[in-house]
Amino acid sequence: MIEARHLRVLRAVARTGSFSAAARELGCTQPAVSQQMKALEQSAGTPLLVRTGREMRLTQAGEALVRHAAGILAGLSAAEDEVAAIAGLRAGRVRLVSFPSGSSTLVPTALARMRAAHPGVRVSLDEAEPPRSIELLRNGECEIALAFRYPEVPGADPSAGAEWDDLVVRPVLSDRLTGLVPDGHRLARAGAARFTDLAGDPWIAGCPRCRTHLVEVCERAGFTPRIDFATDDYPAVIGLVGAGLGVAALPELTLASVRPKGATAVRLEPAVHREIVALTLPDLAHVPAVGAMLDQLADAAGR
Amino acid sequence: MIEARHLRVLRAVARTGSFSAAARELGCTQPAVSQQMKALEQSAGTPLLVRTGREMRLTQAGEALVRHAAGILAGLSAAEDEVAAIAGLRAGRVRLVSFPSGSSTLVPTALARMRAAHPGVRVSLDEAEPPRSIELLRNGECEIALAFRYPEVPGADPSAGAEWDDLVVRPVLSDRLTGLVPDGHRLARAGAARFTDLAGDPWIAGCPRCRTHLVEVCERAGFTPRIDFATDDYPAVIGLVGAGLGVAALPELTLASVRPKGATAVRLEPAVHREIVALTLPDLAHVPAVGAMLDQLADAAGR
DNA sequence: CTTCCAGCATAAGCACTTCTTGGGTCATAC
């Protein structure tokens, strides 16, 4: 079985016309070259070189091998270059899947920084909510999934985060829940409120997991919220609150890029956080482009 | 440095989707595959595979490598095929240089047999006298030189064969010198003659070395031949003898393919032989096609 | 829910390959 190493040596010998010169070129000793060529001739089954006193000539088989070697070694070199480019963050692609409200500020910042730091790496972005984004990750359809989780509420079903224990979980941001009340609400002026203060209000809930978590938190606070509406669409939640239809508890991040109309943000006590994390597969975490993108996500949040 | 072995393993893994299956395909154990891939990832500087529970997927770098591997391994395989064809006498080329009178019978026979035995090997033929043909051999412009030599005449200059002692000398034929006299010559009827019987005759000599040797033999027999003509062209020698201009001593081979007109061949005593040999470089003797052609030359003579 | 099975990782031991070192021979150049 011919190995690339053999061809490299053969090519050097053919080019320099001498074992010694080839050895110098290859950075080894002359006997090493001699032995390599012997081994290659052995596996070729025919002499490849003719030692005729002063000069070294190729046999026909040697010429054939050198001729092929050019293409083979060029291909090998191209392969190494391409891999090195990917490993060196000069090329590559990262497919990122984010949950909708993460895309608005965190992701654009991270993408911009990534592009500045590693212009060769292309990052694509899709949106999907956690259960779906994890599936995409496991199916190999993306490298990073941006998701969020709520800290476990004592006594509640701990199934939410259980699916991630075989993934790399990179904390990105801890996103405190902010209360949102209509402008005319009795607590709008106070600027702060406890959950129990809103026990009697109608609630506008967010996505299913957010809703579940809201219920758990409220029940821990001693009441069961009356949820009149629930929607994945955070702008819609803001709109509903602005229309005076209820109150809501929204992650700060969802309010960072919009100015609520007809609604006022109030500080909620006790503090409840939504933890935003970037997820990837253990092996993928070692891929340079993926690691760099994870870093950028963390950095973008730390701003 | 990426080696072909790595790519073979990677390709098998990519195709089968499993280390174990790849190991079976490659005829080795699973840890061997595991280690090879680890080494390859090490030298690539980035993961190439993602182990995700049940299935094995390629990273982008892995895909790039597999993509290149196809071409590289194909090229390697083509190179091996071509070399194997040359080594297996299914292809190749042998350049034979012969002295003129050797080409008439010996060489055609050998060429015909060679073609029958190994149709894929092309044999080219050029003509050159020994000093020149040896030069061609040493310069790499041919693989086999067909030449002749006379056994050393005691007391003569031994320089003739001295240049061959670093070559492979393959005896092909021992070609006895035959006397050629005009039809009306006093010895034409006898059918045999000693050199001394022709001491008074004018001689027609052959090529320079033949002429030198003739003089040596005659002087050893006790006389110095009177050489009226000397020519490389054996048919011309025959013509001159036929015209009654002298006698000659010709190798049998030169008479094998022609019928002398106006001249008669007589057995010469004592027997003097011209030895026809095939010469090649030591390394070239191990090239299958060269070896086969040497065999055919020897066989053609042994007929 | 437990058990079984398939597949990968790891460690240790062994064999092979490959490299280097230190001879030696031959040819060429001064």
Added chain:
DNA sequence: GTATGACCCAAGAAGTGCTTATGCTGGAAG
């Protein structure tokens, strides 16, 4: 004649690759 450069050979050392044995994990079946 000597010196130099190139190759070959042999022996020893280093490194690499393969195998066996073992543990671990995830998925499938009972």
